[in-house]
Amino acid sequence: MADQRPRVWVSQPLFDDTVAQLAAYCDVVATPEITAHDSAALAAQLAGVDGALVTLNDRIGAAEVAAASQLKVIANVGVGYNNLDIPALSAAGILATNTPDVLTETTADLGFALLMAAARRIVESDRWLRDGQWGQWSFTTMLGTDLHGSTLGILGMGRIGQAIARRGHHGFGMKVLYHNRSPLPEDVEREVGARYAGFDELLSHADHLLLVLPYTAQNHHIIDATALAKMKPSATLVNIARGGIVDELALADALSNGRLASAALDVYENEPQVRPELLALRNIVLTPHIGSASLATRRAMVQLAVDNLQAGLGIGPDAGRPVNVVNADLLDSGTARVATSGGKTIIKKR
Numbered sequence: 001m002a003d004q005r006p007r008v009w010v011s012q013p014l015f016d017d018t019v020a021q022l023a024a025y026c027d028v029v030a031t032p033e034i035t036a037h038d039s040a041a042l043a044a045q046l047a048g049v050d051g052a053l054v055t056l057n058d059r060i061g062a063a064e065v066a067a068a069s070q071l072k073v074i075a076n077v078g079v080g081y082n083n084l085d086i087p088a089l090s091a092a093g094i095l096a097t098n099t100p101d102v103l104t105e106t107t108a109d110l111g112f113a114l115l116m117a118a119a120r121r122i123v124e125s126d127r128w129l130r131d132g133q134w135g136q137w138s139f140t141t142m143l144g145t146d147l148h149g150s151t152l153g154i155l156g157m158g159r160i161g162q163a164i165a166r167r168g169h170h171g172f173g174m175k176v177l178y179h180n181r182s183p184l185p186e187d188v189e190r191e192v193g194a195r196y197a198g199f200d201e202l203l204s205h206a207d208h209l210l211l212v213l214p215y216t217a218q219n220h221h222i223i224d225a226t227a228l229a230k231m232k233p234s235a236t237l238v239n240i241a242r243g244g245i246v247d248e249l250a251l252a253d254a255l256s257n258g259r260l261a262s263a264a265l266d267v268y269e270n271e272p273q274v275r276p277e278l279l280a281l282r283n284i285v286l287t288p289h290i291g292s293a294s295l296a297t298r299r300a301m302v303q304l305a306v307d308n309l310q311a312g313l314g315i316g317p318d319a320g321r322p323v324n325v326v327n328a329d330l331l332d333s334g335t336a337r338v339a340t341s342g343g344k345t346i347i348k349k350r
């Protein structure tokens with residue numbers, strides 16, 4: 001394989017000029033239109049390629065890579081990688097990479113935009129006005145809840161959680177509480193202006209709760225009817241993480257029965273399907289998974305994924321540069337199928 005050009009599959013149309021960089025070093029199999037690849041289609045595409053550039057739509061595990069004996073690197077365009085079965089990829093010796101950092105601030109911006117939209121009833125007001133319902137100005141029209149001076153709760157305190165904490169604390173004078181697997185170092189807590197709280201304390205004290213944690217089997221429906229019942233009835237819930245974290249039917253029930261004032265969702269359990277129970281509510285803002293969707297950030301994500309893929313395959317200007325390897329244990333164990341140069345593995349873990 002040493003002198004052959006690697007073959008790379010790109011699962012969705014991305015930015016052509018960025019993806020074109022791959023063509024200088026690889027044979028690229030592009031997907032010209034947005035396509036929902038089922039398991040059989042994924043398996044067929046992955047068989048016979050050395051690398052793949054994929055997105056959250058592509059669910060890849062043991063079955064999809066069973067025939068992919070050449071596959072060395074799957075570069076996910078996204079920081080969340082719950083679409084990939086990491087233990088299965090590791091068992092097959094396939095590296096998985098993601099795109100952290102470049103989307104942190106953009107995603108935190110959207111979290112705040114959704115929080116403001118829900119708490120101050122902006123989308124609901126817009127719809128009401130366009131519906132011709134604004135007969136006369138009234139003192140009590142569309143009363144919402146304040147952000148400034150309120151308590152912001154953040155569940156999950158990685159990079160995006162911290163960026164949200166900074167906005168809340170430094171920008172809006174909010175008291176910020178967070179819950180995470182482990183507390184942040186004290187100097188980081190001071191810098192972002194947040195204090196650690198237990199899960200129940202977070203739920204009961206937050207005026208606004210933002211969900212920013214990675215989705216795992218352990219936190220499936222962590223926000224269920226029991227958790228929602230612990231929140232203030234005046235509170236706002238915002239989910240920009242993954243849909244499976246929230247029990248959507250319990251949320252719809254709480255919103256329609258006055259047990260929760262408002263919510264905003266950017267992610268859903270069964271995307272792109274959105275439950276009719278949610279669509280019917282006026283006190284919820286619904287966006288189509290656009291957390292990282294600014295032009296500059298989406299371009300940066302694709303560029304980083306291309307860099308990761310090239311580095312992993314040992315080609316192009318990125319050969320040998322550190323990449324965002326998710327299953328770094330594979331490098332430690334020496335069982336990765338990655339390219340080597342002069343007998344040396346040329347990617348480093350990060």
Ligand code: 8YV
Pocket residue numbers: 054055056057077078079080081103291292293
């Ligand atoms: C991406 C996201 O757009 O990065 C993530 O985890 O949820 C989004 O920002 C999406 O994953 C694209 O694959």
